Amino acid sequence: MKKLHFRWGAAVVAEALFLLAGTTTAFSQATEPTQQEVNVFRAAVDATFRAWSDTSINPDLERFMGLWDSNAVKMATEKPTVYGRAAIREFRRAVLKSMIFDRFEINTEEYQLAGQFGWARGTYLIAAHPKAGGGNVPSVGTFLTIFKQQPDGAWKVYRDTMMAAPK
DSSP, X not given: OHHHHHXXXXXXXXXXXXXXXXXXXXXXXXXXXXXXXXXXHHHHHHHHHHHHHHHHHTTOHHXXXXXXEEEEEEEOTTSOOEESHHHHHHHHHHHHHHEEEEEEEEEEEEEEEETTEEEEEEEEEEXXXXXXXXXXXXXXXXXXXXXEEOTTSOEEEEEEEEEXXXX
């Protein structure tokens, strides 16, 4: 079973990195980041995930969309890949229209920085219930989020993928 889990995890990472087509030069030309750059990146990632959690529990579509790069891609378990901010907005709007999030936790286990790109990997725990009524719908799994530094120095979500844990 662990071997299967590893294969799926590797496939998700490979797909996420494949979506960075055209950015490999940025990775290969990146110099070793300074400790200050790493600290700034980690703080930005942590703030992004706090805002993501908060805008899930207390729905705020505009604040949520402010976390995303204009060319972002979102990949979710058992959902079609979503390309671009406009499509991500509609995806999120549909989720918020149908679900109420009771719990939304993100635990970052790894941060990496390479030039104008960085990524965070970890686990998530989500508990939500349908607005139309019904029981709690829990989701536990792993994520890989790639961030892109903006011209103003801010870090935005560039690629995001999540994978529910096997049941």
